[in-house]
Amino acid sequence: MGFSHATATKLVALLTPLLVSAATRTVTISVDASISEGPLKPLNQFFGCDEPNYAYFPHGQELLADIGNLSSTQSYFR
Numbered sequence: 001m002g003f004s005h006a007t008a009t010k011l012v013a014l015l016t017p018l019l020v021s022a023a024t025r026t027v028t029i030s031v032d033a034s035i036s037e038g039p040l041k042p043l044n045q046f047f048g049c050d051e052p053n054y055a056y057f058p059h060g061q062e063l064l065a066d067i068g069n070l071s072s073t074q075s076y077f078r
């Protein structure tokens with residue numbers, strides 16, 4: 001089931017202002033690098049990919065080794 005050209009055109013006309021207004025929102029981020037809150041916990045512990053069978057190929061094996069060497073903690077690949 002698909003949309004007719006006229007219906008698709010109306011949907012685009014209705015949704016475009018919403019997308020544009022969301023895209024033009026201004027955000028300000030301030031960082032004070034002189035303040036320390038302690039060491040950061042490892043964020044690189046969990047990895048995944050769209051094609052898990054890639055891990056069985058030579059480049060995939062290299063990738064898994066690189067992931068394992070990123071941190072002293074256990075890394076997980078899903």
